Ligand SMILES: NC(=O)C1=CN([C@@H]2O[C@H](COP(=O)(O)OP(=O)(O)OC[C@H]3O[C@@H](n4cnc5c(N)ncnc54)[C@H](O)[C@@H]3O)[C@@H](O)[C@H]2O)[C@@H](O)CC1
């Protein structure tokens with residue numbers, strides 16, 4: 118499913134209105150009605166229920182007046198508050214404000230303390246609050262009266278329905294800089310907005326409905342929208358299936374280069390991740406001194422010893438061995454637990470630029486690329502990078518906060534600059550491609566915030582590539598499957614969930630998507 122930025126949505130509305138001649142007021146009518154339909158689906162009988170509609174001066178408020186009219190027609194009790202002056206309301210919103218005025222639905226302009234008292238009383242005695250304060254026209258920060266009103270809404274403990282987007286959430290980024298309306302439900306119009314899925318915005322969205330407001334499908338289809346939400350259907354379409362006569366040699370071979378002294382677990386989990394994603398044969402190449410411990414940990418994975426430095430991480434002599442091994446494999450995953458010794462980093466860089474097969478690059482292999490990202494353009498195949506925000510910060514020279522503040526833009530720019538697929542991990546993982554295409558993941562949960570889950574993801578993506586998926590499909594499907602495995606594992610509780618729980622849940626997650 119595609120997700121439109123505020124500017125893209127404005128352009129879609131503009132084309133529908135100007136080129137197709139659909140009056141804006143019709144779109145607004147459909148938007149308002151779609152919210153009432155959602156309410157009907159929750160409550161059936163809206164008559165006698167009390168609604169408090171909090172409207173802003175723009176078209177988001179206009180949707181609110183449409184909602185007021187339809188709720189009133191159904192016999193509901195409706196109070197409307199406008200944060201601003203009626204004289205400041207214009208266009209389609211003004212048309213709808215005039216209509217409810219004529220209907221005798223009182224709209225109170227919040228201007229003095231007595232008005233604020235009225236707001237508090239109305240909110241307290243309402244069954245449901247409608248947030249029609251700020252939509253895609255929100256700019257800058259929430260402050261002053263807007264902040265005060267949002268505090269009242271959030272403190273009320275009532276069901277809150279956000280119109281288009283919870284007020285205060287940045288439509289494009291999910292940014293919430295001071296505060297935002299905590300919605301129970303959000304009804305968004307035309308296409309969903311990325312900010313409804315990106316954290317922290319995603320936490321404010323509640324249950325999401327995407328409403329058709331009558332924009333011709335050709336208008337939406339005709340837009341070059343590059344944000345996507347990863348959906349189960351798309352993942353199902355690429356999940357590997359096997360011939361009944363399959364043998365292990367047919368499900369692909371993965372070479373994992375990982376591990377160093379004290380970091381054997383990361384190596385083991387990446388290798389197992391590849392197996393759990395269905396790879397037929399997985400070889401883990403690691404410093405020779407780890408052989409015994411890895412052999413103890415791993416049953417199904419083959420291990421190969423590599424030359425190492427005294428610190429227990431691979432040295433430059435290992436590169437030739439890795440390249441030789443990689444020639445017999447379909448994909449190379451490199452990085453989990455390889456360590457940060459300079460010689461090791463040099464070996465990693467040499468490997469990445471020499472290997473002929475597709476590569477998944479994670480963890481310390483990413484750190485080895487900090488300041489050397491131009492090397493990524495030398496990779497034989499489009500590499501997949503899986504940084505967490507901290508690694509992404511190191512690679513880009515930005516702060517972790519800046520990376521998280523606009524994950525889409527940062528990931529997109531990096532993917533283009535580095536000629537790579539960039540998977541920025543974290544709540545709402547973002548996958549970006551060099552052509553600007555971006556996918557936002559919605560599976561997963563906070564239980565996954567524990568050591569080793571990233572190593573599992575590296576293995577899953579590599580395992581999918583080995584089975585014939587393009588790096589593009591493997592990255593997109595991989596993050597979805599990984600998150601879903603987290604959701605499956607979380608059924609036994611989020612707290613205390615560990616990365617190996619995720620490994621065990623990968624087959625069930627894939628079965629849940631494809632019934633295979
Ligand atoms: N034809 C259209 O464009 C349609 C628009 N629709 C609705 O219209 C919304 C967009 O309407 P608008 O573009 O008028 O914008 P909004 O109504 O989202 O917000 C604009 C208003 O908010 C104020 N504002 C912006 N940032 C603020 C801040 N930080 N603090 C306080 N006030 C702030 C602006 O001064 C302006 O008065 C959509 O989200 C959707 O709900 C729907 O009715 C469907 C059709």
Ligand SMILES: [K+]
Pocket residue numbers: 177248249250251252279280281282283284
């Ligand atoms: K809103």
